Amino acid sequence: MENTGGVRKGAWTYKEDELLKACINTYGEGKWNLVPQRSGLNRCRKSCRLRWLNYLSPNINRGRFSEDEEDLILRLHKLLGNRWSLIAGRLPGRTANDVKNYWHTNLAKKVVSEKEEEKENDKPKETMKAHEVIKPRPITLSSHSNWLKGKNSIPRDLDYSENMASNQIGRECASTSKPDLGNAPIPCEMWCDSLWNLGEHVDSEKIGSCSSLQEENLMEFPNVDDDSFWDFNLCDLNSLWDLP
DNA sequence: AATACCCACAACCGCATCTTT
DNA sequence: CAAAGATGCGGTTGTGGGTAT
Numbered sequence: 001m002e003n004t005g006g007v008r009k010g011a012w013t014y015k016e017d018e019l020l021k022a023c024i025n026t027y028g029e030g031k032w033n034l035v036p037q038r039s040g041l042n043r044c045r046k047s048c049r050l051r052w053l054n055y056l057s058p059n060i061n062r063g064r065f066s067e068d069e070e071d072l073i074l075r076l077h078k079l080l081g082n083r084w085s086l087i088a089g090r091l092p093g094r095t096a097n098d099v100k101n102y103w104h105t106n107l108a109k110k111v112v113s114e115k116e117e118e119k120e121n122d123k124p125k126e127t128m129k130a131h132e133v134i135k136p137r138p139i140t141l142s143s144h145s146n147w148l149k150g151k152n153s154i155p156r157d158l159d160y161s162e163n164m165a166s167n168q169i170g171r172e173c174a175s176t177s178k179p180d181l182g183n184a185p186i187p188c189e190m191w192c193d194s195l196w197n198l199g200e201h202v203d204s205e206k207i208g209s210c211s212s213l214q215e216e217n218l219m220e221f222p223n224v225d226d227d228s229f230w231d232f233n234l235c236d237l238n239s240l241w242d243l244p
Numbered sequence: 245a246a247t248a249c250c251c252a253c254a255a256c257c258g259c260a261t262c263t264t265t
Numbered sequence: 266c267a268a269a270g271a272t273g274c275g276g277t278t279g280t281g282g283g284t285a286t
Contacts, residue, residue, distance in 0.1 A: 009256075011280080033271060049272080050255065085274060096274075101253055 008042045012051055016041055020048055021056055054097045061093025065102055073099060074107060 023039035032045040041048060069091055076087040084096035091099065
C-alpha cells in the first residue's frame, strides 16, 4: 500500500469499499471529483470511479464467462478491435476491464494459436488487418454542445437500445460532419451500413474495406434533423448477436 | 518444504475527448 | 473561442493464489 501525496493507492480495504458504496448509494454515480470528499475516502477520483465501476457496482456479474459470452467477445473483437467498453456494453454485467482481462488471459492465446494453425495449413482465413479495425469513439452531447445549438434536436442521452454500444456509435456519428472513427476517417453512413450489413453476413474483408473510403470522396453528412436518420442508422446493434 | 512459474484480476497511468466557465 | 477541469478509455503493471518442480 502506497500513500503518495496524501492520497492512498493500491488495494482497497473493506472499510474503504463500504465508504464508497455508502457514498454512491446516497449521491448516485457521477460527479467523481466530489466522491473522495463526500465519502471521506483518501483516494483520487479516478480510483474511486474505477473501484465502483469494476468491482463494487451491484450490476457486475462476477461469475465465470459462459461459452456464449466468450463467443460473442471473439466476434465483437473481430469487428471492433480492442474497444473493450463497446464489447462490454453487449455483455450484461461485464465490465470493460473484465472483458479485457479475459481476453488477455484466455482468448488472445486462442486467436494466436488459431492463426498459427492457419499458417500451418497454408489456408488463410479471412481476418481483419489491424489497421482496418473500425474504432468508434464515445461522445456525449451536452446541452451546451454546438450540435444542439442549431436545430438538431438530439436527446442528451441517446439511448437507442439498452446498452451503451449503439448509444456511443450514435453519438460518434453526431459529433462531426467528417467523423474520425479511430485511425481512418470513415463516413458515418458507411460505418453504420457496415454494421447494418452484419446482421445477415459478416464479411470482414468488406468491413475492413471501409478504410479504403478515405481515398474516395467522403459522403455528405446526413441530415440529422430528419428523425429517420437516427431510426435507420443507429437503432439496432442487436444484429451483432447473429454474427456467424 | 522451498522455490519458481503461471494465471487471473485488481489497480494505476497516460492520453484523448468532452464539458464548463 | 480558449483554457481548465472532468470523464472515460485502453494499455500496462502489480499482486495474490495455485500449481509444478
